Amino acid sequence: MDKNEIIEKLGKKICEDILKDTGRILAPDEVLISSGLIDSFSLVDLALIAEQMFGVRIEDYELNADTFDNLEQLAEIIVERKG
Amino acid sequence: MNFSKRLLKLAGDYPDREIIHFLKTGESDQHLTYRALIEGAGRYQAALRSRNVLQGEVVILILQQSIELVYAYFGTILNGSIPSIMPFLTEKLLPEKYRKDLVSLIEITQPSAILTYCDFIDELSEIQANNAFIKALLFSEEIETGADVLAGTGNYPGIERDGDDIVLLQHSSGSTGLQKGVALTHQAVFHQLDCYSKTIRLSSRDVIVSWLPLYHDMGLIACFLMPILYNIPLVIMSPFDWVRAPHRLFQAISHYRGTLCWLPNFAYNFCAQKIRPADMEGIELSTLRAVINCSEPMRRSSHQAFLERFSQYGLQPSAIATCYAMAENVFAVTQDGIDKAVTYDEIDQETFQKDKIARKVFNNRPSIYQVSAGKPIANTQVRIMDGDGRELPDRHVGEIVIKSNCMLTGYYHREDETVNSFSEGWFKTGDLGYLAEGELYVSGRKKDLIIVGGKNVYPQDIEAVVNEVEGVHPGRCVAFGVFNEEKGTEDVVVIAELERDFAEKDRQVADQIRKMVTQSTAVALRQVYLVNDFWLIKTSSGKIARAANKEKYLFETGHHAG
Numbered sequence: 324m325d326k327n328e329i330i331e332k333l334g335k336k337i338c339e340d341i342l343k344d345t346g347r348i349l350a351p352d353e354v355l356i357s358s359g360l361i362d363s364f365s366l367v368d369l370a371l372i373a374e375q376m377f378g379v380r381i382e383d384y385e386l387n388a389d390t391f392d393n394l395e396q397l398a399e400i401i402v403e404r405k406g
Numbered sequence: 407m408n409f410s411k412r413l414l415k416l417a418g419d420y421p422d423r424e425i426i427h428f429l430k431t432g433e434s435d436q437h438l439t440y441r442a443l444i445e446g447a448g449r450y451q452a453a454l455r456s457r458n459v460l461q462g463e464v465v466i467l468i469l470q471q472s473i474e475l476v477y478a479y480f481g482t483i484l485n486g487s488i489p490s491i492m493p494f495l496t497e498k499l500l501p502e503k504y505r506k507d508l509v510s511l512i513e514i515t516q517p518s519a520i521l522t523y524c525d526f527i528d529e530l531s532e533i534q535a536n537n538a539f540i541k542a543l544l545f546s547e548e549i550e551t552g553a554d555v556l557a558g559t560g561n562y563p564g565i566e567r568d569g570d571d572i573v574l575l576q577h578s579s580g581s582t583g584l585q586k587g588v589a590l591t592h593q594a595v596f597h598q599l600d601c602y603s604k605t606i607r608l609s610s611r612d613v614i615v616s617w618l619p620l621y622h623d624m625g626l627i628a629c630f631l632m633p634i635l636y637n638i639p640l641v642i643m644s645p646f647d648w649v650r651a652p653h654r655l656f657q658a659i660s661h662y663r664g665t666l667c668w669l670p671n672f673a674y675n676f677c678a679q680k681i682r683p684a685d686m687e688g689i690e691l692s693t694l695r696a697v698i699n700c701s702e703p704m705r706r707s708s709h710q711a712f713l714e715r716f717s718q719y720g721l722q723p724s725a726i727a728t729c730y731a732m733a734e735n736v737f738a739v740t741q742d743g744i745d746k747a748v749t750y751d752e753i754d755q756e757t758f759q760k761d762k763i764a765r766k767v768f769n770n771r772p773s774i775y776q777v778s779a780g781k782p783i784a785n786t787q788v789r790i791m792d793g794d795g796r797e798l799p800d801r802h803v804g805e806i807v808i809k810s811n812c813m814l815t816g817y818y819h820r821e822d823e824t825v826n827s828f829s830e831g832w833f834k835t836g837d838l839g840y841l842a843e844g845e846l847y848v849s850g851r852k853k854d855l856i857i858v859g860g861k862n863v864y865p866q867d868i869e870a871v872v873n874e875v876e877g878v879h880p881g882r883c884v885a886f887g888v889f890n891e892e893k894g895t896e897d898v899v900v901i902a903e904l905e906r907d908f909a910e911k912d913r914q915v916a917d918q919i920r921k922m923v924t925q926s927t928a929v930a931l932r933q934v935y936l937v938n939d940f941w942l943i944k945t946s947s948g949k950i951a952r953a954a955n956k957e958k959y960l961f962e963t964g965h966h967a968g
Contacts, residue, residue: 361930362930367651
């Protein structure tokens, strides 16, 4: 699975499960965490989604804007960890 | 009795007792004895004294939940000054908005000192220049290494404070909440805690585990001051760490054999839904004797989900407990689930909604469950009043009013607000509920307040932000909470009337509203509902009617219950 595919799948899932807004399309560089689009109560969901969809674990201390703040960066982490 | 005497007595009697275990992600646990607590606090006290900060003067603390905050808090107490914790700036919040909130807190509270990190020196210096009453800006980084450390002599002015002097201020968040600091005396806090500790049968076998923020009454009183002033070990972590790793709460309970834990209702759902089974391996919860639900509307379904998820780790059904509390009564008003199981009152839905009477279910008609908050604690009286101040009989819904020997002295420097909150000696809580068989059921709110994730949010603070967004008709917006059963807390909804030129750009306006609200108030909106001119209902005096607009929204979006 390439990065673009991951971005697309992640974006769709985040819109459905976290933002509860299925009509929405998230741009790969759209700011997620520091913008407050994803609130702190949903950060755990991001980690769980990455794990369920791609088998990659994002640790709790990585759930902040310094580690990733958009789909592109999150997808890069996933690609890297999938090896 | 006062806080300083109590703390110093405990430190004298049990110097090596480990009273606080501070857990931080990525670091090993820190264990703090009473002796270490006094030493750390003493450094802050010396720093305050060296800057001529006196007894009875307010010190604002802007620190992350950390050992330093613990030291700073008790250092202020030992100095005889009055600590007030301002929530810490998070990465989501706009610095300008945070600064505005801070200024509103400062202008009302008139602190003599502000204690924070060096990062804030420029901004605070500017604020200090405009507010001559601020004698000192102190920085946590400088306290440990500075010359102040050597100045501590152990003569703490805090010992001289009278029982009826104010010991602390407690604020809700947001511009509105920060302007209403609940001022409490030493005596009021001891009256509450003497009574509450008996109610929950607090004993030397207990261990309290908490992730709750210290700027909130449940975190500050039940999960910080009570354990420290009553010699009960406290295991504490930061809410910032917990929300990213909720399983750490259970790891802490398991490791330290925790017996008591306080949680807002949403946390029951949050923990039940968001913890990986792998993270729960080896965890043992049978030591927990009470998990006390407090600070937002309580749901039976939340308790059920929590038990279903965690009974496999030894959690006992008898551990589920409830409490109704408010800073104005120091903390608890009522408590259930300690000597008996929590009562769930099954009542007739229609009579409740139409007539505001909680009639026991009959003839298999549609019913709903109300969760009991229990009986009033021994020093607190509870009544239910109608709109004219007349006491209502059992099972009739009205405003909850309370009277006790642990009430607030007042909202600090807000005599007007204080006077308005009392009626013939009874404090009007602004909450709605009913009494049945001596137990209190809290069913709603009269006041305009949203409680999201256990945190009080004033809708007017959100509306003020939305009003500034380009495309929104100024003054034509409303914010309110809608309960979300799945999350176990309220979702925040904003309705805004669009200016005509912006009809095509509604997605952009909605995004901008979300962004601005989150960055200004740290609240994430569930829905931004954009409407055309004249959608919003106004009152006869021209104000936006929150309740009526919420009803209209629920009806239009198909959420309407009855």
